[in-house]
Each structure stands twice: as structure tokens, then as C-alpha cells.
Amino acid sequence: MKHFEQILAAKGVRVTANRLLVVQALHDQKSPSSLSELEQTLFPMDKSSIFRVLCHFVDNHVVHSIEDGAGMIRYELCSGHDDCSVDDMHVHFYCEVCKHSECFHDVPIPKVDVPEGYEVDSITYMIKGICPKCRNKR
Amino acid sequence: MKHFEQILAAKGVRVTANRLLVVQALHDQKSPSSLSELEQTLFPMDKSSIFRVLCHFVDNHVVHSIEDGAGMIRYELCSGHDDCSVDDMHVHFYCEVCKHSECFHDVPIPKVDVPEGYEVDSITYMIKGICPKCRNKR
DNA sequence: GTTCTTGCAAAATATTTGCAAGACG
């Protein structure tokens, strides 16, 4: 996939087979993926390799890392292919019943005024509650 | 502290010595505490006891649980002593340099419109960046 | 006495690192 190679190259990340697989997997997921999930998807790639690729991606703004409601870290591709700004982010939802995370891609994170002297790098807006599917089951 | 006993009683939580100690400790902290921190503060109370007290408190809306930027769960007392609503919440800040969390008590979380059918229980608004103290050191 | 709570120990879950071999430029 030439497309993914360009994304990596544009961010100054060397292209390797593993890295392309990780980008591919993240792209295929609709909701942010955890390390464990990626481990299954990307078998037989090693967990630590995936982990290090993800760290590298986070450092180079290829992916965001967010914490879902269950104390686990999840990863998703930065949407903007050029630069990865704060404006890039959207709201996430965590269902306390089925324990799944999803994205509200259409809902941008409202900005707030931070006190003097604080530098903002990223923002996570996480709603916890019950998703429609689980709600209808009750 | 009669005061804390009333808080617990009002939420239908049975009052025990341990629970009062946990409430006290959370009240004394300015920023949200992690389980490990509480373990030190509350020594010799057992870690698992603290954990179970915290779970019970979260279930009964005595405390909020939030995830700081480092994948750790932190706890803070619900501010409203009557009921623990979504309006109760404020913005949190995580410094990526000194790895400390703090509260922007004066900055309420802006609300967003969620898609139809979703039930909102709580919201976490976490800003990651660099705090003034760490920023001045560079 | 029946239910809830606690402490100890240990399991379960996730993340992170050390090291040597291999790939890349």
C-alpha cells in the first residue's frame, strides 16, 4: 500500500514491513485498538515489536494514544495526514456494560482556557456511559 | 470526623474505620491519588482493602475515578456532597515531564451533544502537556 | 447468625526492558 508508506515517510518514520502491518491494522479498525487486540490481529508479530512500533508512532505523531475507560491504552491513527494537531481530536465513548470504546468522529473536542503557563500537547475527552446496543438489552 | 461519616451515610455506604481513613486521605490530597499513593499514605492498611473500598466508593458515587496520562487510575472525592452529577466534573491536567496530575478546579468540562441513544454517566477531560514548573526548567 | 468487611497471599492483566541476531542504508 503505497498510501501508508507515504504517511510514514512524511512523518520521518522509516518504512518497514512490520510498521506497514501496524498502520494497516489500525486503519482497518473502526475503534481504537489496544496492544492485546493488535497482538491477535498481527500474529505472529511479537507483542514487544508491536509495542515499540506504537511508541515510535506516538513519538512521531503517526498515532494518538488514548486511555479507554478500563485503564487500558488504545491507539488510533492521527486523522490529519499532514500534521497532528490538537484540533485533530474527537470525542470518545466507553460503554461500561460491554466495555467497548468507540469514536464520535463527528464530535470535536470543545476547547477550554487553561491557566497561564501551561503548554497543551493533546486532549482526551472520554465519555463513560451505556451504548445504545447495551441499553436496549435491558 | 463527623463530617466524613455523614458523607458516607448520605450515599448509603456503611461507615467503617478503613473507609473513613480512605476518605480522609483523599480529602487531604490536592490532586487525585493513585492506589499506590494511597497504599503509602494509609500504611498499614492493605492494598486490596483500599482497592475494594475505592471500588465501593466509585459504585456509590463517593469518589470519581479518572485515568491520568500514564495509564494509572486515580481517585478523587466527588465535590458535591449531595449527588454526584456530571456537572460536578472539572478538567484535569497531566504533565508529561514530571508525570504529575492536577486539577483545574475552576475549569468545568464543556458539554457536547452525544448521538441518539447514548447514556452519559461521567466525562473525563484530560489535557496532556507541560506544567509551568517543568516548562521554566528548560 | 447472617451479611459485610478486612488482611494475606497469589493470580491475572498490561506494560516495559535486555539482549543477541538480523535487516537496512
Place this chain on the structure above:
DNA sequence: CGTCTTGCAAATATTTTGCAAGAAC
């Protein structure tokens, strides 16, 4: 060659549960 990347194994860190003794009602 020298640096970056990978896989295997193992160490850390953190959260969670089983069980029996004790406390509360």
C-alpha cells in the same frame, strides 16, 4: 560497518480475586 529493528524471554507495574478470620448489624 554502523545504526535501526525484530523476536524471544523475562522483569515491572498495576489491578483483581480466593479464602478464612473478624466485625457489624
